[in-house]
Amino acid sequence: MYRADPRSPATATGLAIAALTAVLLSLVDLAVGVAVLVGVAVALVVVGPVARRASGLVRAWIGGRRVTTEEFPRLHNTVDGLCLIHGIDPPDLYVLDVPTGNAAVLGDRHRAVLIVTTGAVE
DSSP, rough: OOOOOOHHHHHHHHHHHHHHHHHHHTTTOOOOOHHHHHHHHHHHHHHHHHHHHHHHHHHHHOOOOOOTTTTHHHHHHHHHHHHHHOOOOOOOEEEOOOSSSEEEEESSSEEEEEEHHHHHHH
């Protein structure tokens, strides 16, 4: 089950949406308790799907292709070693065919993606 980090921007955004909705509904003489419940429901409907799908959408927008150990053994070895040292699961690795060196990390501690350019790998 997905569990949001209480310090994440998605949680802060959800709380802001819930508070704003609750305040607006209480201004139209809706009971405060009902307004808070509706605000929380609106925040869950708005922020929940976005928080779960954001990294996949950004990865699709950036592009790249998933790589195997046979294609880039040194990259896989380096990433696996760093993840082992820090006690985290290795991310899915994607490569963009771009000559300049660059990288991006997407996701959270449960599911991560590392995108590197071929310029950074070579």
